[in-house]
Amino acid sequence: MTETSQQDASNEPSPEAQEVWELLIELSASRMRQRFSRTIAELQLSPPQAHALRQLEPGQPLPMRDLACGLACDASNVTGIADRLEKRGLVERQVSPSDRRVKTLVVTPAGVVTRERLLALLHQVPAPIATLSAGEQRLLRDVLRRILDTPDEQG
């Protein structure tokens, strides 16, 4: 077994960075995933439906094309997702005034209610974070902000 570094991008990450990343994967794949699943099940939303609702800010019509991009899926899928949300009365299709090829989605009043319940549930701070000390919370917040501000060149 040779000592091949798996990082073609020049140097190896520190063991601490490695562990940080694996802890984040663990957190995301287990706890956060469970919580998300439980939440959307409660509102009887599928994952893409929930993600779509999350992106549809009230009063801001979103072109279906853009939603496809936000959902990271092919545009053809958005037709069905929008169909089902529309059938439940949560969103509405509108033709864009500026480009008649474009259809936008807007949350209905009922959609706003569901969206707000969804966000309220999703954003409920889990105990393991709420019980960190004030100092730890600040530090964690600052580091996470920096991580999200740093572009990721597909490491």
Added chain:
Amino acid sequence: MTETSQQDASNEPSPEAQEVWELLIELSASRMRQRFSRTIAELQLSPPQAHALRQLEPGQPLPMRDLACGLACDASNVTGIADRLEKRGLVERQVSPSDRRVKTLVVTPAGVVTRERLLALLHQVPAPIATLSAGEQRLLRDVLRRILDTPDEQG
């Protein structure tokens, strides 16, 4: 608004804790999700197939029931997921010696190769984490460890 800095289980979380949680959601839903999708697409694995492969440690037969639990899905789904992995020669079904009702899954040699490539890709530390200072990395690691060690009573 009262000056709640500590959590009595019924109190509001601090604004810092709130932001930490929302930053984690953002990180998980955008960056980590994209990276996971790109990775499994490269290996032509579906999300549940990748999760299954991740859980199948070489040389450790896993009852299909347990895999269903690990995937957080109904047991009936595992049949199809295992079928497709088996058809690709990545896993094998074995009858448990201790209980002939139970079938276990084991990664084949080819499966081990794919699994290792998967893990190597998934675990590549993204630039935004690799470029944190050594102090920040240690701090982040310690806080994440604590978060994962703290039980989450469905906040």
Added chain:
DNA sequence: TATTGTTATACTCTATAACTATA
């Protein structure tokens, strides 16, 4: 010609319920 949304197709995942073979 290029783009937007739709449709058709094929595959996968998902839960539910009924079935089998073991225990």
Added chain:
DNA sequence: TATAGTTATAGAGTATAACAATA
């Protein structure tokens, strides 16, 4: 009787390719 895995079914997500309307 209870449990593990399978099958049947129905619904939803996914990408690809072809299509209509619009630009």
